[in-house]
Amino acid sequence: MSLRYLASRLTQGIIVLWIAFTLSFFLLYLLPGDPVITMLGAGGELQNFDPAEVERLRSEFNLDQPLPVQYLLALVAVLRLDFGTSIQTGTPVTEAIASSLPSTIGLAAVALVIALVTGAAIAIGATLTRRPWLRDALAALPGLGVALPTFWVGLMLLQVFSFRFPIFPAIGTGTPTAVILPAVTLAIPLSAIIAQILFRALQNAWIQPYVTTYTASGYSRLRLLLRQALPVAVLPALTMSGVLFGQVLAGSVVVENVFSRQGLGRLAQTAVTGQDIPLVQGIVLFAAAVFVLVNLATDLIYPVLDPRLKAATRNVPADATRTDHEGVRA
């Protein structure tokens, strides 16, 4: 792949980041409320504020400037990699994100492993079985998995495996086992997505002529699936990594709240409710950056795995790749 391709993808990524920044900036300003008043009140009872002090704090956060000026100031600061400090807590935004990140990464990693194993098992089981009822049952699982509210699943798991039978701790991140229940909760919708895509891709592969040829030459169904069909089917699943990442982030907001875990999702939730503009923006930018990188990495790995795509990326950059993916996905 050419450098030009890479450069054009990076430019696209930066545009995506800029759009995410701009949208979140204006969305936050559309919210009713005043971050400085919120900070001074902080859910407390006493609500009389010295107007002079409120004004001073407003100017400290540039909130007294006209909106376009505020936007430009914020944009310039971000370009200089200055993400500011949280209005609520006074900690630098980068520090707040960095301290929340390890716990979320740990949770996401365990959840992904669980999701990959169960998702693949469901898809493979459904493809291999010759009993129609079992196939239907397995194929219906992903739908169910997506439909179950994460919140409810988390509470149910806690009820059974922590409160009734004290196997896992209900709160915190203190012990290694504490990650299991939240990871399972987070893994359910993830595994559903993985199972769904993989199952469809396997079915696609299963009807290809070469499968008939292999079957005729005496290959077992399992071997055929693992050796021939799976590698082909994994490709479309890979394009979904971005979607999975989004799912992990969205799921972490709920899971980290139910299981009282520190993390990015929890940070995002408190930042939004406290109208902590710099912090929300920092999280949005961070999430968007990871999103862009995940998609970029996927697109870069893709041609390596599927030689047919090499030509496409070499000649016509982004658009051709995009359509090709869509084609495979469908």
Add this chain to the structure above:
Amino acid sequence: MPTISSHSLASEQPASPLRSAAALSRPRGQVLLSLLAAGSLLLAGCSGNAQAEADAGAKPQSGGTLKIAYDVDPTCLDGQQQGTNVTLNVTRQITDSLTDQDPETQEIKPWLAESWDVSANAKTFTFQLRDGVTFQDGTDFTSASVKENFEAIQDLGAKASLGQTYLDGLKSITTPDESTVTFEFDKSNAQFLQATSTMSLGFYSSDTLAKSAEERCTGDIVGTGPFTLDSFVHNKAIKLSRFDDYNWPSSIAKHEGPAHLDGIEFSIVPEASVRNGSLLSGQVDVDFSVQSQDEKTLEAQGLGIVSRPNPGVVYNLVPKLTGAIAADKSVRRALVKGIDREQLKSVISEHQAPATSVLAKSTPEYEDVSDLLAYDPEGAKKLLDDAGWKPGENGIREKDGKPLSVTLTYWQDASFLELVQQQLREIGFDLKLEKKSTAEVTALQAEGKEELTFGNLTRADGDVLRNYFGASEQNGNARKPGELDKILARTTSTLDEDERTADFTEAVKVLIDEGYSIPIVELSGVIGTGKDVHDFNYEASSRFQLYDAWLDGEAR
């Protein structure tokens, strides 16, 4: 140096050449005594803390970490800056105050100050400090520490909203010697003595004061209290451990020396059902915020419920006189009469009580004026009829084509408002309820367009009325200075508790008669405690005082 027993301190007091305020109020006669007795009976009746009585016989054990599940993250741990319960509960364990207020008798008792003297005009306050007190970093606590802390609070400005109110009008702080500190106010400030018992006026070491307000928020604080702050991770946990050299408890503490507990761990557990399950399964010792539907389960399992009404202004509706409807005194009075407070009992926790005054029962200067708050729907209707509000469509009254309808935005966990809404509909008043985020409600109130606001203010002193309703203070009524302010001003210049109580009651009567305040229910946090938790106590403003708390065998 000699260790002074906290109990002997209290008994030495009257003999001291400096007359303490507590000693001053003692000869005031039987009225006060019986009032106090009545107050504590009421308190005992509604606190329902049977465990406390059972604890009286048991011998406290040392050791163990008390695990407390909080519902929300304290955004800042500095009690000088923040006024929320979740912050102050932590700060109380880390810092001490000049005085302590007895939650039973409401008297101000010695703590870091052995004695004090207040001038007759309540403008000059002189405190004699206890010897041998050190900060957790080893530096000495002296009169200079008091001076630099209070000056730092003044410098914090609006960031220390409670502290500013307490130190209002402070002209000078002088320190004639290491153990004497004198405060001079430019106007009478009787509430200051009680204020010195609050954690908002707790003390930090010089190093802590040198740090920025933000650094202190993140938990970079060193006090003189029985516990030191080890770590604070937002949305995760706050860890405290025992300060082993601690030997200067308040004179109302039950023991001396270091605290019983090895440490305290606060976890932030936002989900109510998870807090409840964790308490029931013994994973935490204390659930800070029990939902009323879970109370029965906890009691059935033999777990303790601890509750004490927050002293101060109860949950009340505050009409803004600049509003078109709220400007009508008849409407405000009709709201007072149109609420059936007895009926509200069916929807609130059994540990919570309907309001019987603008002040909660646990406030020192509280007097029951429930006869002024009697349910009188017919009287309310007549008031509205006479004022020209005639029944219109759907039973909502109207005047000159305008419906008698007001929107109330609130953020509190106050589902009883829905019953209030139904009750007011009976008299033809349409209360539209909109529950919003704290941020939105605060901003709407700051804009000043709301005709009716809802809230409370916690403080174990009647001066809270002045903070809340005074024309030059919070003044949610947007009221012009008047008769009420004259009464409230009187309360600042006397230290006589009988006089203050009489004045505050007079103020309460004006507030209700004018419909400036429509009291609804008292705010009481309901806390669930595990079977092994003992002496889990409240201080006077209904925040935790965990110096005496202990865990028995199994929990440790």
